[in-house]
Amino acid sequence: MTRGTRAEQRERTRQALVRESRRLFATLGYGAVGLSEIVRAAGVTKGALYHHFSSKAELFRAVLEQVQEEVAERIAETADAREDTWEQLISGCQAFLTVSTDPVIQRIMLVDGPAVLGWSEWRAMNETTSGRHLAQVLGDLIEEGTIIAQPVEPLTHLLSGAMNEAALWLAASKDPADLDDTQKALVAMLQALRVT
Amino acid sequence: MTRGTRAEQRERTRQALVRESRRLFATLGYGAVGLSEIVRAAGVTKGALYHHFSSKAELFRAVLEQVQEEVAERIAETADAREDTWEQLISGCQAFLTVSTDPVIQRIMLVDGPAVLGWSEWRAMNETTSGRHLAQVLGDLIEEGTIIAQPVEPLTHLLSGAMNEAALWLAASKDPADLDDTQKALVAMLQALRVT
DNA sequence: TCCTTCACGTACTGAAGGTACGTGAACTTT
DNA sequence: AAAGTTCACGTACCTTCAGTACGTGAAGGA
Missing domain, CATH: 1.10.10.60 (Homeodomain-like)
Structure with a gap:
């Protein structure tokens, strides 16, 4: 056979x-x-x-790895289409919210991921894929003076956490206007980071 | 006996x-x-x-309920000490970040909670305890014109998600300055919501 | 052609969550 | 206060699960 x-x-x-x-x-x-x-x-x-x-958890790890790579790829291909770094951030965040509405990604990446592998391992895996892009872009924006000078890490976690939770909520919501409202609120929060 | x-x-x-x-x-x-x-x-x-x-998950649910009530109480007692609604928001958020550093709360409330009960049930439980306070304060601030008029729900989820993730990161971080940096970044993002 | 390697299949094990049923003390009824 | 009922548990058991030990036959090297 x-x-x-x-x-x-x-x-x-x-x-x-x-x-x-x-x-x-x-x-x-x-x-x-x-x-x-x-x-x-x-x-x-x-x-x-x-x-x-070697275990059920290791199998899950392989699955999560695949899912995260796909998400990172889809975000990168949206963000990299932009020239301006600031626009990369905005479009990347919006792409994440769109992509993460998929229930497959929800359950595996956002709900079970931290519980099965532990939060720190889950974080480490994020860091090597989609999380790295966010930190990279934020770092660039601080360096080029678009965003107020500050440590990158707290900002990265605040934003990625905000988007994760928002994505989970959006997937459960009925009103299609919610996505638009969320993106507007997110952009408003991002704008706050800019130097005046 | x-x-x-x-x-x-x-x-x-x-x-x-x-x-x-x-x-x-x-x-x-x-x-x-x-x-x-x-x-x-x-x-x-x-x-x-x-x-x-009736099941192991139901036992966990009872535990989570207790933990969430404690967290809500500790936040409320910090926030309610303030007169100004805006200051209630700020101090409440800071209290959440401080309280959530406790590993007990981390694991049960933030990591295992969504996975064991499912995200929607977990969300529903939050809504009845600490999550309600946040939505309440944000709603009040919009009503009194301190925050730009917008739907409350997206804002609530963005902020609570940001704080959840930040709390998990802070618990794992070594540098004591991280807490301060995170609170500063969070307050900056909150300031962005105010009408000029 | 012979030997080794390896990608599986088969058969089993301990422990897990969950259930059926028994029991005796606390309450209720008369 | 005696008899009957309820209920908070203990005991014994079942099913299913993740994980393991070992066998097997084809692929690859000599």
């Missing part, structure tokens, strides 16, 4: 496990998904799963 | 379960704590636990 070279087969199995567990984690939540359900959906057995991942 | 009236005994057992599980949940995290560990610490059996709570 196994097809192709060994490395190919290995990769196919791993991807099937990540893909199916991502789908199940997103719809049911980490705690409500059993490993037996995952391996059945992926068409393999638990032997295969534990050959690739 | 049982002492006093039936209602008294019932209450003692319940409080012992909540107290011990709160301690264990806070130090080890919800997932890492077994029911057997909880009932052993509380000096009862699983029969008692399931007589009071």
